[in-house]
Amino acid sequence: MSLTTTMTDGAQIVKVNAERIDAAMAIQFKEDMRTETESGPERVILDLSEVQFIDSSGLGAIVAAMKQLGGGRKLDLAGLTPMVEKVFRLTRMDTIFDLYSSLSEATAPASANS
Amino acid sequence: MVKTFACSFTATNLDARSGISSVVARLRTLGVPAARVDEVQIALTEAVNNVVEHAYADAAPGDVRIKAELSPERLWISIQDAGAPFPNGQLPEGKPADVDVPVKNLPEGGFGWFLIRELASQVQYERSGGSNNLSLCFEIQVTSPPAQA
Numbered sequence: 488m489s490l491t492t493t494m495t496d497g498a499q500i501v502k503v504n505a506e507r508i509d510a511a512m513a514i515q516f517k518e519d520m521r522t523e524t525e526s527g528p529e530r531v532i533l534d535l536s537e538v539q540f541i542d543s544s545g546l547g548a549i550v551a552a553m554k555q556l557g558g559g560r561k562l563d564l565a566g567l568t569p570m571v572e573k574v575f576r577l578t579r580m581d582t583i584f585d586l587y588s589s590l591s592e593a594t595a596p597a598s599a600n601s
Numbered sequence: 602m603v604k605t606f607a608c609s610f611t612a613t614n615l616d617a618r619s620g621i622s623s624v625v626a627r628l629r630t631l632g633v634p635a636a637r638v639d640e641v642q643i644a645l646t647e648a649v650n651n652v653v654e655h656a657y658a659d660a661a662p663g664d665v666r667i668k669a670e671l672s673p674e675r676l677w678i679s680i681q682d683a684g685a686p687f688p689n690g691q692l693p694e695g696k697p698a699d700v701d702v703p704v705k706n707l708p709e710g711g712f713g714w715f716l717i718r719e720l721a722s723q724v725q726y727e728r729s730g731g732s733n734n735l736s737l738c739f740e741i742q743v744t745s746p747p748a749q750a
Binding site: 550551553 | 650698
């Protein structure tokens, strides 16, 4: 599983360089997220724009990635493709993350929490 | 007119991925609308994940056989395996995950059966001859398949 981190104003952006987060790679994803986000800013933005498919294992791994950030830090999701968005919506997991249609929207000043 | 096709693969995550991809590709060429194919892919993936993780949990991975039967209005997909039966011979209820809880208590799994029941219009299960036979039905409006070159 390939993750790439970039730092921006007050947030860490983690991009998932894979087309799927499924049962075959969910555990690896969770472990790699732990490594990537061990320390860093409060806000982590997960860029999912390359991800075309996610299953319940992948969804669980993203929830786990948020939980392992610990209190005081948050995981936002950006660039959800239609199928990924559908899985989040059906399971109501869209209500527990802040979702942004694109990375630029997630990092736009207007979207900053005030 | 009813079109049928089948495939089988070993119950591992990677073999399941390519097996399901082949079913999905076939549905597209048969004119099933893209959004519906996506939903079938989600439900089928969850059903096959369950076979990999539960039915063959205590044994060497056996085979998973998928059969699809597409008529103009509906698609039946059956998934057969020779693994352990469902507990008490019953399919899980598939309740929605409770998301109104503190972050640390959020579920990291248990979404699979909820997704299957949300996306399939009918779900049937039969245990016979040492095999699990799970059938999922999807309502379909088949469009014309893309013209063949």
